[in-house]
Amino acid sequence: MSNEEIAHDFFNVIKVYKDGRVERLLGTSTVPPSTHPENGVQSKDVVISQEPAISARLYIPKSAATSSPQTKLPLLVYFHGGGFCIESSSSPTYHNYLNTLVSEANVVAVSVDYRLAPENPLPAAYDDSWAALKWVASHFDGNGSEDWLNRFADLRGVFFGGDSAGANIAHNMALKLGCEGLVGVKLIGIVLIHPYFWGTEPVGEELTIPAAKREYIAALWRFTCPLSIGSDDPLFNPGKDPKLGELGCEKVLVCVAEKDVFKDRGWHYSEVLKKSGWKGVVEVIEAKGEEHVFHLRNPSCENAVAMKKKIASFLN
Template sequence: MSDELAHDFSPIIKVYKDGRIDRLLGTSTVPACIDPQTGVQSKDVVISTAPPISARLYIPKSTATESAQKLPLLVYFHGGGFCVESAFSPTYHNYLNSLVSEAKVAAVSVEYRLAPEDPLPAAYEDSWAALKWVESHLAGNGPEDWLNRYADLNRVFFSGDSAGANIAHHMGLRVGSEKLVGFKLNGIVLVHPYFWGEEPIGGEVALAESLRKMVPALWRFAYPLTSGSDDPFFNPGKDPKLGELGCEKVLVCVAEKDALKDRGWYYSEVLKKSGWNGVVEVSEAKEEQHVFHLSNATCDNAVTMLKKIVSFMN
């Protein structure tokens, strides 16, 4: 076994020249359960076996016993640079439990294939397949009882963080351009979205060179066939279809000390100029780093952000 590295994206992932892959985070998983803190129930479903796509579903406490009234549905896409993490990891399981509990929504947290074994666009295709699966429950006779009983497909939201926010944006775009009519997408929440571009903007010129190189290098690693940092999948400002975003409102959450912060603000600006006729707002957490809310869910800024997302969905 050779310890020579082909790619070193520490602290995310390392790939050795002999083909071994060492994921440095997001590899542990926890089972679906009734969460003792929030009473939120979860269970896992298989959406497709070839390719392998699954999801973890969540419903808030007492939904099963109480009202006949249906709940808004959140479709969530986890982050991790398209190459680490999972819908079943403790990080995302805990986050979805608190979000579902606070917002009183049902949720589908999508487990998509990861690079480099399954490079992009696999994650996009898997996420779209998951949305088509959600859509199949429109008449209340889809394959999954929880969605048939509890999900109001006229009130659907997408969200994700980092690479997952990138996915959430592109799924919203595809809903708009392909006119997916099986549900109504009300809004999208992008948390610290993983976007970039060839030309540095805002504070990006002052970033450490190693960081400025790593952001697009990780993208190329996840998507070897990409055209580069101005690929519309990575730089929405270069996307002629941007105005077709298929929802009425967007919330972009950014963090002051995140290298990707200026891209979140830039996204809101280009979206406003794209011909899209919705409303976009940006919320910035002071003094915080990239996806701070996942590692420190109870800090003031994380609680504030959660409340902001909850009120956006309600």
Template sequence: MSDELAHDFSPMIKVYKDGRIDRPWGTTTVPASIDPQTGVQSKDVVISTAPPVSVRLYIPKSTTTESAESTRKLPLLVYFHGGGFCIGSAFSRIYHNYCNSLVSEANVVAVSVDYRLVPEHPLPAAYEDSWAALKWVESHFAGTGPEEWLNRHADLNRVFFSGDSAGANIAHHMGLRVGSEKLVGFKLNGIVLGHPYFWGEEPIGGEVALGENHREHLAALWRFAYPLTSGSDDPLFNPGKDPKLGELGCEKVLVCVAEKDALKDRGWYYSEVLKKSGWNGVVEVLETKEEQHVFHLINPSCDNAVTMLKKIVSFMN
């Protein structure tokens, strides 16, 4: 075996020249369950075998009590996990715990999407898998879809998308696709982008101070994920270069950024170009001081993470 590296994006992923792939972080998974802290129930559903796409579904405690509350349909959140398109899973502990908290606090139904990862499945595979998951969700519009939890509990006139980092990138593009392809089966009310992974050829704001290596690392990860990309100004990576930006298919967007995150200025920039795109919705930005990229997943009980969660909950309700 050769230890010569073809790609090194430590600590996320290393690809060796002999084809071996090492993901030291983000690969352990936890089973679906009834969460003892929140009473949220989850289960896994395979929605496609070729390509392999699965989701983890969550329903809050309110749906399982014997009351009028349990028959009321709830908003539906579709969540896309982060991890640079190359690590992470809807079934990992970090996302399982986060979805339990969000579903419990917001009293919503959630679908967490497990899409194929790069480099085994280069982009646009993750986008296509995510769209397949949305088409599957849409099939429940009349209450006659294949999954009883969605038929019974989800209000497809109140749908939200969210994701973090690469997952926020996916959430944005799914919102664009809903807007341009007009999914009739549900109404997308809003999108929450957590520390979105966007970039561009020209540095903006504080990116100039990041240093060449750091900027190149963020751009190189994108080229690794999407070998056929046109580069950092690809509309999939730089929404400011997307002529279709104004077609975003929802009426409100919440962009969450962290003060010490290298991607912070891209989140602010996204809000500015969205306002100028002809889109007729409302966008707001929540900036968390003193925090790093996806701090809310790494330390979900810290004060800033709790504040961010409350903001997301009020946005959805």
């Protein structure tokens, strides 16, 4: 067997060779934490767990350094995207995005670095994200291991957010919190940017999506979650989850993009959530003419700036 034989090839994202080698084609570059020269946002990396290896990048806005100890800021726990198999919390894409969002919204942020598939197939990312939330919750009385959370973060004003696969995680963590509780954390809302949801039955205009593209999405999910029942797994298709009404927050903001293959899933999510018996308020905003995660590729475009402003007001 040649060591160039490919077992899995997800165009432009990841390749796995038959000898077990994994080649990530995107999302491998990293940048260190910093103090942002323009907006003064500070960041640092923390280790949450050695075994399994879970870390996070923390962000505080410039105002945190000068505010009185009594003034605590809302806390955003952010989960990066990348189809559960690429990207990290130290990727320049996410580092730049969180720097600007933390400055705009004046919040403390914890950007979770969870383990990636296929080396660590799902549910590893969910397990790591929940472990990170339990670590965050350990700071509720101001006596946790991380000074920034003790000093600056209001654990009665917590939000989860993420884009694409990270939005999927944010939803699933909010659902787990609603079902199981998380002592010390009051989850106010979740922000789902271009959420990575799917299903076997097309919704909206999904029938117009080429069959090959629909199969790619279904296959990538099976690749990252090999024990899954498929595209109607409640983790991937929230409409199939009998517990959906137990979502553990008061409000949800769903951001969709007009030309995104996942757009109709975002709208569908808001519809099934309203019918689930959940008592909160859900809002959907759509960016016209934009593709999947356009705001990460072109953060200064008009639609990205407008979306960031909307998210900032939601977090306050």
